[in-house]
Amino acid sequence: MVARLNARFVERTEGFEVVGVAANGEEAIALCAALDPDLVLLDVHLPDLGGLQVLARLREAGSRAGVIMVTAERDADTVRAAVAGGAMQYVVKPFEQHDLAERLHRVRNALLALGEGDADQATIDRAFGAARSPSRVAPLPKGLSRETAQLVEGLLEQDEEVSSSDAAERLGLSRVTARRYLEHFVTTGEAQVRLRYGGAGRPERRYRRP
Missing domain, CATH: 3.40.50.2300 (Response regulator)
Structure with missing residues (x-):
């Protein structure tokens, strides 16, 4: 049982x-x-x-x-x-x-x-x-799940740096959802973000552990 x-x-x-x-x-x-x-x-x-x-x-x-x-x-x-x-x-x-x-x-x-x-x-x-x-997952805002947060946290542990598009593709999430979790980690101090400038359009936000 x-x-x-x-x-x-x-x-x-x-x-x-x-x-x-x-x-x-x-x-x-x-x-x-x-x-x-x-x-x-x-x-x-x-x-x-x-x-x-x-x-x-x-x-x-x-x-x-x-x-x-x-x-x-x-x-x-x-x-x-x-x-x-x-x-x-x-x-x-x-x-x-x-x-x-x-x-x-x-x-x-x-x-x-x-x-x-x-x-x-x-x-x-x-x-x-x-x-x-x-x-280290802090209390989550409404609409975010503990399990998905831990998956995103695991991705940050594995990689030196990821974008919301990277996280979405690898975890099977929408880009908007992945970015919500990543930005949550930035807010709690568990991730840092930098802007990567490339071609036309807005710079890409890249996330990594502090």
Whole structure:
């Protein structure tokens, strides 16, 4: 029942898709080997193996999936063991859908920030900040959604600079909508804007992290 509820939460989060649901630890390990997911939600308490054992075996098998512990376990030693084992987030039940969505986006942004090849220190700092820090998304004006704001925030984390047209095309938004979110981040100090002058017409507004 809990697994199905978590799956529904994930399906409701923009940009995410459930590819498999496991009822126990051994099944989780087998599904990860078969499906190679980008991200795994993992409970500490499972019918067979403990969640920390599953996490260790996934890493031993070479899985690079981001792992979010989703559990009622609050013991500090368990939390430390999860962090040491490579979990990127730890969510204590009960929680609301938006709480999980925020952490899903932070892990996604961290994984996307790294990409392939070598990473400089600024990229590494952004990745660790995205994985560990609370969301920097400020309270949103009426008409703006938390999920879309986090997608736009993730785009700013990945790219040195974007325009509203870039954001609209890559996130499947209208240019006007993308610009509303980007301008919101400028207002809250979470983005900076510069004008790029080119041909005829008004200069293009380009956005980046401060």
